[in-house]
Amino acid sequence: MSYIPHTEAERQQMLDAIGTPTLDDLFEAVPASHRFPTLDLPQAMSEMDILTEMQALSEANDHAGDFAIFRGAGAYHHFVPSVVNHILLRGEFYTAYTPYQPEVSQGTLQAIYEYQSMMCQLTGMDAANASHYDGATSLAEAATVALEVGRHKRRRIILSAGIHPQYREVLKTYHQWGGLDITGDESVRSAADLADLINDQTAMVAVAYPNYFGQLEDIRLLAERTHQAGALLVVVANPIALALLKSPGELGADIVVGEGQPLGIPLSYGGPYLGFFACREDYVRRIAGRIVGETLDQDGKRAFVMTLRPREQDIRRERASSNICTKQGLMALAATVYLSVMGKNGLRHAAELCYHRAHYAADRIDDLLGYEVVRDLPFFNEFVVRCARPVAEINAVLSARGIIGGVDLTPHYPHLADHMLLCVTEMNRKSEIDALVDALREARHG
Amino acid sequence: MADTPLIYDLSVPGRSAANLPALDVPEAPLPDEFARGPLDLPEVSELQVVRHFVGLSQKNFAIDRNLYPLGSCTMKYNPKINEDAARLPGFAHLHPLTDDAGAQGAQALMFTLQSWLAEIAGFAAVSLAPAAGAQGEFAGILMIRAYHRDRGDERRTKILVPNSAHGTNPATVTMAGLHAVELPSNADGNVDLDALRAACDDTVAGMMITVPSTLGLFDENILEIIRLVHECGGLMYMDGANMNSLLGIVKPGELGFDVMHYNLHKTFSTPHGGGGPGCGAVGVNEKLVDYLPGPVIRIVDEGAQGQPPLYGQVMPMRSIGRLKSFHGNFGMHVRAYAYIRAYGGDGLRAVSQHAVLNANYVRARLHDVYTVPYDRTCAHEFVIEGHWDTAPGLHALDISKRLMDYDIHPPTNYFPLIVPEALLIEPTETEDKATLDGFIDVMRRIASEAQTEPELLREAPHHTPVRRVDEVRAAKQLMLCCRPAPDWQTVGVETAS
Numbered sequence: 001m002s003y004i005p006h007t008e009a010e011r012q013q014m015l016d017a018i019g020t021p022t023l024d025d026l027f028e029a030v031p032a033s034h035r036f037p038t039l040d041l042p043q044a045m046s047e048m049d050i051l052t053e054m055q056a057l058s059e060a061n062d063h064a065g066d067f068a069i070f071r072g073a074g075a076y077h078h079f080v081p082s083v084v085n086h087i088l089l090r091g092e093f094y095t096a097y098t099p100y101q102p103e104v105s106q107g108t109l110q111a112i113y114e115y116q117s118m119m120c121q122l123t124g125m126d127a128a129n130a131s132h133y134d135g136a137t138s139l140a141e142a143a144t145v146a147l148e149v150g151r152h153k154r155r156r157i158i159l160s161a162g163i164h165p166q167y168r169e170v171l172k173t174y175h176q177w178g179g180l181d182i183t184g185d186e187s188v189r190s191a192a193d194l195a196d197l198i199n200d201q202t203a204m205v206a207v208a209y210p211n212y213f214g215q216l217e218d219i220r221l222l223a224e225r226t227h228q229a230g231a232l233l234v235v236v237a238n239p240i241a242l243a244l245l246k247s248p249g250e251l252g253a254d255i256v257v258g259e260g261q262p263l264g265i266p267l268s269y270g271g272p273y274l275g276f277f278a279c280r281e282d283y284v285r286r287i288a289g290r291i292v293g294e295t296l297d298q299d300g301k302r303a304f305v306m307t308l309r310p311r312e313q314d315i316r317r318e319r320a321s322s323n324i325c326t327k328q329g330l331m332a333l334a335a336t337v338y339l340s341v342m343g344k345n346g347l348r349h350a351a352e353l354c355y356h357r358a359h360y361a362a363d364r365i366d367d368l369l370g371y372e373v374v375r376d377l378p379f380f381n382e383f384v385v386r387c388a389r390p391v392a393e394i395n396a397v398l399s400a401r402g403i404i405g406g407v408d409l410t411p412h413y414p415h416l417a418d419h420m421l422l423c424v425t426e427m428n429r430k431s432e433i434d435a436l437v438d439a440l441r442e443a444r445h446g
Numbered sequence: 447m448a449d450t451p452l453i454y455d456l457s458v459p460g461r462s463a464a465n466l467p468a469l470d471v472p473e474a475p476l477p478d479e480f481a482r483g484p485l486d487l488p489e490v491s492e493l494q495v496v497r498h499f500v501g502l503s504q505k506n507f508a509i510d511r512n513l514y515p516l517g518s519c520t521m522k523y524n525p526k527i528n529e530d531a532a533r534l535p536g537f538a539h540l541h542p543l544t545d546d547a548g549a550q551g552a553q554a555l556m557f558t559l560q561s562w563l564a565e566i567a568g569f570a571a572v573s574l575a576p577a578a579g580a581q582g583e584f585a586g587i588l589m590i591r592a593y594h595r596d597r598g599d600e601r602r603t604k605i606l607v608p609n610s611a612h613g614t615n616p617a618t619v620t621m622a623g624l625h626a627v628e629l630p631s632n633a634d635g636n637v638d639l640d641a642l643r644a645a646c647d648d649t650v651a652g653m654m655i656t657v658p659s660t661l662g663l664f665d666e667n668i669l670e671i672i673r674l675v676h677e678c679g680g681l682m683y684m685d686g687a688n689m690n691s692l693l694g695i696v697k698p699g700e701l702g703f704d705v706m707h708y709n710l711h712k713t714f715s716t717p718h719g720g721g722g723p724g725c726g727a728v729g730v731n732e733k734l735v736d737y738l739p740g741p742v743i744r745i746v747d748e749g750a751q752g753q754p755p756l757y758g759q760v761m762p763m764r765s766i767g768r769l770k771s772f773h774g775n776f777g778m779h780v781r782a783y784a785y786i787r788a789y790g791g792d793g794l795r796a797v798s799q800h801a802v803l804n805a806n807y808v809r810a811r812l813h814d815v816y817t818v819p820y821d822r823t824c825a826h827e828f829v830i831e832g833h834w835d836t837a838p839g840l841h842a843l844d845i846s847k848r849l850m851d852y853d854i855h856p857p858t859n860y861f862p863l864i865v866p867e868a869l870l871i872e873p874t875e876t877e878d879k880a881t882l883d884g885f886i887d888v889m890r891r892i893a894s895e896a897q898t899e900p901e902l903l904r905e906a907p908h909h910t911p912v913r914r915v916d917e918v919r920a921a922k923q924l925m926l927c928c929r930p931a932p933d934w935q936t937v938g939v940e941t942a943s
Contacts, residue, residue, distance in 0.1 A: 002788045002789050002793055003522075003523050003525060003715075003788070003875075003876050004796055004797065004800050004875050004876065005876065005877070005878035005879075006800055006803075006878065006879065010878070010879040011803065013879070014803055014804075014807040014879060015803070017807055017810050017811060018803075018806045018807055018809075018810045018823075019810070020806070020823070023799045023800075023802075023803060024799075026799070026802045026803065026806060026823055027664075027695055027802070028823065029663070029664035029665075029666050029823065030664055030695060030696045031668065031669055031696070031701070034696050034697070034700050034701055035695065035696060036694065036695065036696075036795070037568070037694070037696065037697050037700065038791070039565060039566060039693075039694050039791030039792075039794060039795065040565050040791065041562055041565060041566070041786065041790055041791035041794070042787070042790060042791075043790045043791075044787075044788060044789055044790035044792070044793045045787045045788060045790070047527050047788070050527060050531070050784055050787050050788060051527065051530070051531070053787070054531040054534060054780070054783075054784060055534060055536075056551070057536070057537075057551040057552070057554060057555050058531075058534040058535065058536025058537045058551055058552075059536045059551065060536070060550050060551030060554070061536045061537070061540045061544070061548060061549050061550070061551040061552050062540075062544055062545075062548030062549070063535055063536045063537075063538075063539045063540045063541075064535070064539035064540075064541070065535040065536070065539055069541055071541050071543055071544075073543055074542075074543075074771055074772075075541060075542045075543065075771075075772065077539070077541065079466065081463070081464070081465075081492075083463070083492060083495055083496060085533070086496070087496070087499045087500075087503075089529065090499070090500065090503040091508055091509070091510030091511070092503035092504065092506040092507075092508045092510065092511065093503050093506060093508070093719070093720055094508075094524070094529075094717045094718075094719050094720070095508040095509035095510045095514075095521075095524050095717050095718070096506050096507060096508040096509075096718065096719075096720045097514070097516055097519055097521060097718045097720070097721065098718070098720070098721035098722075099720065099721065100859075101507070101846070101850070101855070101856055102912065102915045103847065103850055103907050103910040103911070103912055103913060103914065103915070104505075104506065104507035104850050104855065104907075104910055104911075105505075105506055105507065105720075106450075106502070106505035106506070106911045106912055107502035107503050107504065107505040107506035108502075108506055108720040108721070110450060110452070110502055110505075111499070111502055111720075113452075113926075113927070113928070114452060114453050114454070114928075116926055116927045117452075117454065117927035117928045117929045118487060118929070119927075120926075120927040120929055120930060120931055121485065121486050121487065121929045121931070122485070123931075124931045124934065125931055126926075126927075126930050126931055127924075127926045127927060127930075128926070128927065130721070131722075133577035133578065133581065133722075133723075133770050133775075134577065134770045134771050134772075135771065136768075136770050136771040137577070137581075137769075137770050164771065166768060166771040166772070167771065169767060169768040170767075170768050170769060170770060170771065172767065173588075173739075173766060173767030173768055173769060174584075174621075176588070176766070176767065177588075177591065177622060177623035178623065216477075216480050218479065242482070242485075243482075243485055244476060244480075244481070244482060245480050245481070245482050246479075246480055246481065246482045246483075247482060247931070249931050249934055250482075250934055252934075259771075266533075266538040266539060267538070267539055267540055267541050267542065268532070268537060268538055268540070268776055268777045269537065269540045269541075269542050269544075269549065269552045269772070269773065269776040270542030270771065270772025270773045270774070270776055271542075271577065271723070271770070271772060271773070271774055271775035271776050271777060271778075272577075272722075272723030272775040272776075272777050272778065273771075284924065284926065290721065291926060292926070293920040293921070293924055293925055293926050294920070294925040294926075294928075295915055295916045295917065295919045295920035295923075295925075296915070296916050296919060297912040297913045297914060297915045297916070298913045298914045298915075298916070299912075299913055301449065301912055301913075302449055302912075303912040303915040303916075304915075305915045305917055305920045307917065307920040307921050307924070307926075308921055308924075309917075309921075312613075313580070313613040313614050313616075313617035314612070314613035314614075314861070315613065316613075316617070317613045317616040317617060317626075318616035318617060318619060318620045318625075318626040319620070320613070320617040320620070321621075322617065322621065323580040323583060323584060323614045323617035323618040323620075323621050324578075324580055325578065325579065325580045325613075325614050326577075326578040326579070326580070326711075326721055326722035326723070326724045327721050327722045328719075328722045328723045329718075329719045329720035329721035329722045329723075330717070330719030330720055330722065330723060331719075331722075331723060333499075333719075333720065336453075337495065337499055339487055339488075340453050340463070340487075340488050340490060340495045340498070340499075341463045341464060341492065341495050342463075342464045342487070343461070343462045343463060343464060343487050343488055343489045343490060344462075344484075344485055344486065344487040344488070344489050345462050345464065345489070346462050346463070346464025346466065347464075347485065347487060348485065349464065349466050350464070350466055352469065353466065353467070353469060355474065355476065356469055356471050356472070356473050356474050357470075357471050359471075359474035360471035360472060360474070378476075378477050378480065395545070399545075399548070404541065404544065404548070407543055426466060426467070429467070429470065430470040430471050433471075
C-alpha cells in the first residue's frame with residue numbers, strides 16, 4: 001500500500017507483541033463519538049496516473065518553457081546550472097533534518113557555514129544567519145532586531161516606498177500589535193526626503209538597493225543621518241546586483257536582507273525561496289534564526305555546529321524574540337552551490353548580462369512611440385516604462401505573442417497609472433528583447 | 447574521515463565553472479559611485495564543486511540512509527515522485543506574478559489541496575500561506591487576537607500553554623504580543639484539569655495544545671479541555687505537529703478546535719531539507735474564515751457547464767494579512783498534493799494506524815529495559831527516560847551519541863522538558879518490521895553496554911565524521927564566516943558630499 005511496508009503477517013506479529021487484538025484498539029483514548037470519521041477524498045491513485053495529472057496541471061500554466069519572461073518584481077528568472085539541482089537531489093541533504101546532532105550533520109553544517117561566508121562577502125557584512133523564509137520575512141525580522149537594539153523605546157520604523165510592496169505588507173503583519181509608528185511609504189520619496197523623517201524615536205530606516213523600480217539610490221547620506229540618530233539602516237538587496245554594485249556594507253548598512261531566490265532557485269510560483277539576513281558583528285547576538293559556527297571536536301578536529309542557541313525558541317520559549325524554527329536550509333544549499341559554480345567571475349558576468357541587456361532593452365523601448373522609460377535614476381536590470389495604454393491591455397497583446405510582460409504598477413502606486421515595470425535577465429537573449437520591442441510596437445495600437 | 451576543505455580553500459585564481467553566453471548587446475556604462483571592488487567568491491571547476499558537495503553530503507545522516515526516529519519531527523520517507531512533480535517545468539518555471547488566468551493549473555492544485563486539508567482535519571477553510579509550522583502558529587494566534595478585538599473583547603491577553611508544548615508555542619504567543627500562561631501536566635501526562643479550571647477566566651484569549659501531546663499521548667480529557675476554554679470565551683488552537691497519528695482517526699475541527707496548523711513537512715511527506723523549507727498551512731472553522739492569512743485560492747467564476755471554474759487569489763475580508771511574499775511555499779504544496787493523491791482517504795487512515803502501530807511495537811519491546819514514564823498505549827511516538835539508577839553518570843545524550851555508532855539517528859533529546867533525560871522516539875509508518883527490530887536490538891544492546899562498558903556510551907560516537915564538538919568554544923570564540931567584511935570605517939567609507 002503506497003509507502004507502508006507492512007505485510008499482514010508482520011502486522012499480526014506486531015499486534016501480538018503489543019498485546020492488542022486489532023489496529024483499531026490502539027485508538028481507545030480518542031473520544032469514541034469522533035473516532036474514525038469518513039474522509040471524503042478521491043481514491044488512491046497509481047504513480048503513473050499521478051504523474052499524468054501533475055503534468056496536466058503544470059502545463060495549464062504560462063511558464064518560462066513556453067513564454068519569454070520580462071517580469072521580475074521580486075522573483076527572477078535566472079539561469080540555474082545543472083549542478084545545483086543534482087546536488088539538491090542528494091537524499092543525504094534533502095532528507096535530513098535540522099542539524100541538531102553535529103556529529104552526523106557536518107555536511108549540512110559546513111554547507112551553511114560556506115553559505116554564511118558567501119553572503120557576508122556579497123553584502124559586506126560580518127555575519128549572516130542560515131536564512132529566513134524569504135526576503136519579506138527577513139525584513140520583518142530585521143525590524144525586530146532594530147526594535148530590540150532600541151530597547152523597545154524607539155517606536156518609529158521608516159520604510160521607503162521603494163521597498164517591494166509585499167515586503168512592507170509582511171512587516172506590517174508581523175508587527176501589527178507592536179504599537180509602532182511605521183511611516184515613510186505613504187508616497188515615493190527620495191533618500192534625502194526619507195532622512196527628514198528620522199527623529200530620536202526612530203529604530204530603523206529601511207531602503208531597497210536596487211529599489212522595487214530597479215533604481216539605484218545613493219544612500220550614503222541617509223546612512224549618516226540614520227546613524228547620527230542612533231537608528232539602524234536596513235538595506236533590502238538583490239544578491240545578483242551585488243556582484244556589480246558596491247556592497248551595502250560599504251554604503252553604511254547595519255543589516256542587509258533580501259531575497260536569495262535569484263541564486264539558483266527556480267521561480268516555483270513564489271516559493272520556496274530564501275530570505276538572506278546579514279548584519280554587522282554588533283548585532284549578531286540579537287538576530288533570530290539558525291547560525292552555524294566553526295569549532296573543534298574532542299579530538300581537536302575542525303567541526304561545525306549551530307551556535308548562539310540560547311537565543312532560540314526551543315530554549316528561550318516565551319522570552320525568545322522570534323518563534324522561527326526552520327530555516328530555508330535546502331534553498332541556502334542551492335545558493336551555496338550556485339555561488340560556487342558561478343564563482344567570482346561568473347556571478348559578475350551574469351550581473352553584467354542582466355545590466356547591459358536591460359539597458360539595451362530600455363534604449364530600444366524608449367525609441368518607440370507611445371513608450372517612455374523613466375530615467376531619473378540609474379537602474380540595474382529592471383526599469384519603469386510609461387505606456388500610452390493601460391498595462392493590462394498591452395500585456396494581453398504580448399501574451400498572445402508568447403511574452404509575459406512587465407508588472408502593472410497601478411495597484412500599488414496609483415500615481416504610476418499606465419506604468420509597467422519590466423525586467424531583463426541573462427535569460428533574455430537579444431533576439432528575445434527585439435521580439436519584445438516588436439510586440440510593444442504592435443501593442444501601442446491594440 | 448578527513449576534514450573536508452572549505453570550498454574557498456579549493457579556489458585557484460582564474461578558474462571558473464560558469465558557462466554563460468557572451469554579451470550580445472552594447473555595453474552600458476555603470477556610474478562609478480556604484481561600482482564595486484573585488485568580490486571574493488570561490489574560483490573552482492564544476493567537478494570540484496560536485497566532489498565537494500557530494501563529499502559533504504556523505505557526512506550527513508538522512509532518512510534515505512537509515513532509521514531517523516526523531517520524535518515530534520515525523521521523519522518519514524519522502525517519495526521520489528514528489529520531487530519530480532515539483533520540478534515539472536510548468537511548476538518550477540512559473541512566475542509568482544503571472545496573471546491568474548495564466549496560472550490556473552497551479553491555482554487548481556492549491557485550491558484542491560486547501561479543500562483536502564480542510565476535509566482531513568474537519569475545518570471550514572485552509573490557507574496555504576504560512577511558510578512553516580511556526581508561521582502557522584503565528585497566524586493562528588494573530589487570528590484569535592483579531593477575533594476578540596472585533597468583538598470588542600480586548601481584555602483577553604492570555605494564551606494557555608501546557609508545559610509539554612513545543613518551544614515555538616510560547617514564543618509565538620509573545621510574538622503576537624500576548625502572554626503565555628503555562629499549565630502543568632498531571633501524573634498521566636494529561637493537562638491538569640484543576641489548573642486549567644483555575645486559569646480559565648475572561649482574560650483568556652485561547653489555548654494552544656498539541657494533540658496528541660509531545661509525550662505521544664492522546665489527552666483523555668480533550669473534549670473537557672475544549673469545553674472549559676470555550677466556556678470562558680477562549681478559542682482553541684491545535685498545534686498539528688503530531689497530525690501523523692490522526693489522519694482518518696479523528697478530525698480536530700469536529701472535536702471543537704477553532705484553528706490548527708498542519709506541517710506539510712511532517713505529516714504530508716515533504717522533505718525537511720536539512721531544516722526547511724516547510725509549509726505550515728492553517729485550517730479554521732467558520733468563526734475565523736474571514737481572518738485567514740492571504741492570499742487564499744477561491745473559485746471566482748464557476749464557469750459554463752462542462753468548463754472548468756476560474757480560480758483566483760483572494761485576500762479574506764478581515765485577513766490578519768500577508769505572512770510572506772507571493773503564495774506560500776508552492777513547491778511544498780505540489781509535493782503534499784502528490785502524496786495525498788497516492789493514498790486517498792483510506793490510505794491516509796492506514797498511515798496513522800501504522801505510525802501508531804510502529805510506535806507501540808517499539809515501546810512494547812523496550813519498556814523492560816528503559817523507563818517509559820507514561821507506559822500506556824501511545825500515539826505515533828513515545829518518550830523514554832535515557833538513564834538508569836544502575837549506571838550513574840550516564841545521560842540520554844550518551845545513548846543518542848552511541849546510536850550514531852550503530853548508524854541510527856538519535857531520537858529527540860531532552861524534549862519534552864517535563865520528562866527527565868527524555869528521549870522521544872517516533873519511528874513513522876514507513877519503517878518495516880525488520881528495521882524496527884534492528885533498532886530495538888541496538889537499543890537493548892546499548893542498555894546492556896551501559897551496565898558493562900559505560901565508557902562506550904560516554905565516549906561515543908566513535909565512528910562519525912567528527913566526534914563530540916565543543917559548543918562552548920563555538921559560542922565564545924565566534925567564527926561565523928571565513929570571509930568577514932573589512933572594517934568599512936577604517937578602509938574609509940566615501941561619504942556623499
